[in-house]
Structures are given as structure tokens and as C-alpha cells.
Amino acid sequence: MESVLNKKTLDVQVVREQFPILKRQVKGYPLVYLDNAATSQKPKVVIDALVEYYSNYNANIHRGIHTLAEEATAAYEQTRETVRQFLGAASTEEIIFTRGTTEGINLVAYSWGRANLKAGDEIILSSLEHHSNMVPWQMIAEEKGAKVKIVPISDEGEFNWEAFELMLSEKTKFVSVVHASNALGVINPVKKIIEAAHAVGALVMLDGAQSSVHLDIDVQELDCDFFAFSGHKVYGPTGAGALYGKRALLEAMPPFEGGGEMIKQVTYEWTTYNDLPYKFEAGTPNIADTIALKPALDFVSSIGKDVIRAHEAQLLEYATNELKKLPGLKIMGDVKDKVSVVSFVMEGIHPQDIGILLDNQGIAVRTGHHCAEPLMNRLCIPGTSRASFAMYNTLEEVDSLIRGLNKVIKMLR
């Protein structure tokens, strides 16, 4: 582990040693895991933290006065501080633990939306959105008589700035956009989007599910109003994520769910709510996974996102160049500004066939519409095959992917 630290370039073999699952064989082949945009694998420090919690200090948090409860509460709250740093937030009161990005978006759509939206108001999303940053807004818009507008994209998935500017008006109350597309990897110009939306008095939420693992996030510098991410895509456990919201907004918003933990005082007639961030954390939270999110984020920080990014950029460039050499292959979202995701279609071959035949060679990619059906319709394709890279992937694994695809072509054409 020592040799990973304080290095400008990433020693991928040392990194791989930290991920026990990478030693696995699948169908007689060494696992080549290229589905990191769906979820990343977990380093040993994360697995150990889960075992340690359940073995040594499992307890419910915040209320107990016994030792175990104090230890669990301390560890849980330490993650909140680590997430605060990870996102560049001003205060831990602005960090609300969630199950993941989807819950974060739903929380804002319901809590902020129910209190603030009215008939005729407009919500703007981009064409690149995952269903989770689309459906909650459609639901709240329907309830309130508000309208959802979609910013078009180019054939390569680039945000249409002119169309966005034309859509913005005093009717625009909220803009929610994906920071980096899960389906194509394309990065949206969020800084500019936030500035322009704020200029008409609209709030902005960023779906950080894909960006948080690759890009440096500074919510204060971005000046976004809300930012949601999932821990499991940043080498952490599933079911543990966070929502950032500006304090004044969160304070003014009504609670999302009612229950224990989120209350200050309850009578049979009325309830007063707890302070931030607990007002939004009803019930016993996902304590173990939230605690184990801290070592995941620390692991990323100890290596350095810049170092990881340089490694992933190399993988992306190599994969993109090699894929383009395959006959009839087209990369979707072939732009300069993207995270390490490469999505492609192959002439005359259905993505599902590609996925099945690669799986038989131990190669895990994602195929299908990537929970972005409207985007696939916009691009006039049933779906794509997507390889997404993480810090532990190697150039040799890209070679395996290319060899695997050559076999797919041989078998299917």
C-alpha cells in the first residue's frame, strides 16, 4: 500500500492487490471487470471496515449512551466529515446521508418541489439524464402542474447551449442535470449551466453519480444548490450515498420522511423537527455501509483523483483508438470532455449478443439502454455496449476486450 501513496503515476498492480475480487475467475477466464459505471469493486479496507463494525461495535447511533453506541455514532459522523471534504461543502450540516443518488434526487424533488413548485413553473433537465434524474421530476411536475423541459444534445451527446439559453426564463424554477453521463461518459458544462440558471433565479441540482469518482468536486466553487452521489460507485458499499444541499435551502425545506431521528419533540398533536442534517434522516440509517464509505473515500484521496484520472484517461484513449479499428464499430459520445466510459454500437450486432459472448470470456461490460431510454431513442439505437474503467483496470484488460470483441465478430457475422 505504501508504494501507492505519494506517487505521481499509479502503480496498477499495487492497486489491484487491494481488491480481492479481481483475483476471481469467471467461466474459466480471469475476470475483466469493465462495468465500473454501474458499480465499482471494493478495496480490502472497505470490506474490513464492514467486518470490523459488525464484529466490534454494532449499535444504533445517536441515542444510546453506552460505549458501542458512542463508538458507532462517532464512526458514522466521521464519514459525514469525510464526505464534506470530498465534496468541498462548508459544513457537515449540509451533508445528508442517503441510499444513493436516486434517493438524493427524490428527496429534493419531493421536499423542495412540494413546497415550492406551482402550476406553470418549469423544470429543465438534459437529454442525457438517467431515469433517476427524470422520473422524480416528472412525478412532482405532474402533481404540481409544472412542466419538464429537456435540453437537446448533439449526435455526440453534447449539451445544446443555445437551446438551453432559449429555454431559461422567469418560469424556470429548477434545473437538474447529470454532471457526467452514465451512458456515454460525456461531461456537461455544469459551471456555465449553474451560472445561467442562477441568473434567472432557478436552483440547480447536479446528479454526481458518475462524476464523483472521477472529477474533483467542489460544491462551493461550482455554486450548485444540490449535489447527489452514490458511495458504491466510489469504491464504497452499496446503499450508502449522500446529498449536499446549501444550508439555507435545506433549512427552509420540509422533511422528506417522518419517523425517529428526524424529530425534536413529538406530542400526540404536533411534532417539531430536528436540526440539519438529521431532519432529513428519519429512522435507523444504513450505519455499517455509511461507516465503510469513509475508508473508500480515504482510499481514493490517498492515491489522488488526479493520479487516478491520468491512469483512466490512458485506458480510455487506448480503448477508444483500438475499438475504432474494429469493423463496423461506432463510438457513441466520442467527444474530448468525458469520464472513462466508452459506449459503442456494432453494425448488425445487437448489444445483448455482445454482452453474452463477452461474459463467456470473463469480460463484464454493460449492455442495453443504461436506464436512459429517452437518450437511446434520441440517438436512434436500441442500446449500446459500454466499457467503463476504474483505477484498477489495465491496458492488458483493454486488449482482452478487443480480443473478445474480435471473437464476437467472428461468431456473429
Next chain:
Amino acid sequence: MEAVTPITAIEEEIVDEFSLFDSWEDKYEYIIDMGKKLPALEDQYKKEENKIRGCQSTVWMVSEAKDGRIFYKADSDAVIVKGLISMLIRVFSGQKASDIVSADMKFIDDIGMSTHLAQTRSNGLRAMIRQMKLDAMAWNSKQ
């Protein structure tokens, strides 16, 4: 009426054929070949109501009953799925509804294709079998 090979006998034939293959490539090449040979479904049937839900690829299926037996036609935009459908049609098409409904489909496990029965969004084999059995039940109740 012409004698129909029972479902179990067809299943045994398929298991025998697959036992000749010793690599996954051979197995899948055979399925792909079956897929390519399955006659395309006429365009008039390729409509929303004939689509089978639960598949990552699009699968259309239609059935009809003749003289107490059920006949299936199907198509897909993905060739492996088409091969699997072709195999199901070979087993079920022309059989009695009651035999289709009660078939245990164990042969899918025997030929090493049970991974396609996994309950995930991407594998449609389970959904196809379910739809074929539902169609058989529906025709049965009309007779």
C-alpha cells in the same frame, strides 16, 4: 393426425446434440446458427402487443391453436435470443396445451443454458417460456 414427437423426446434430442460440444464457442455457434435459420416473423406481427416484456432485446411472439395443438412463431432483433426462441419453438410448437403448461424445462439446465434463466433484466428466456405457457393456457381455456 400426424404423430407428434413428445416434448420429453425433443428435449432429449437437444440434450444429445449439445453433449457433442465441448466448448462454449461451439454451443453458442450452434445457438447462433439456429437463430439465423429461424424464419423472420412477418412485419404485421411485429407490433407492441406481441412484444415480450422482460427482455433486453425485442422479442415478438404469436401463437395459434389448431386441432387442439398450439403453434408458435417468434422473432428477435438479437440473434442469440432468436436461437433460444428457435429451440423453444422446436420443443413446444405443435404440442398440446396441457403438455406445454406442465413441461418442467429441465433440459435447459442439462445443456448448460440455465444462466439465461436468471431473473435479471437482460435475460429473456424465462419471460419467453412464461409467455409460451400463458398462451397455451389461454388457448386451452378457449377450446
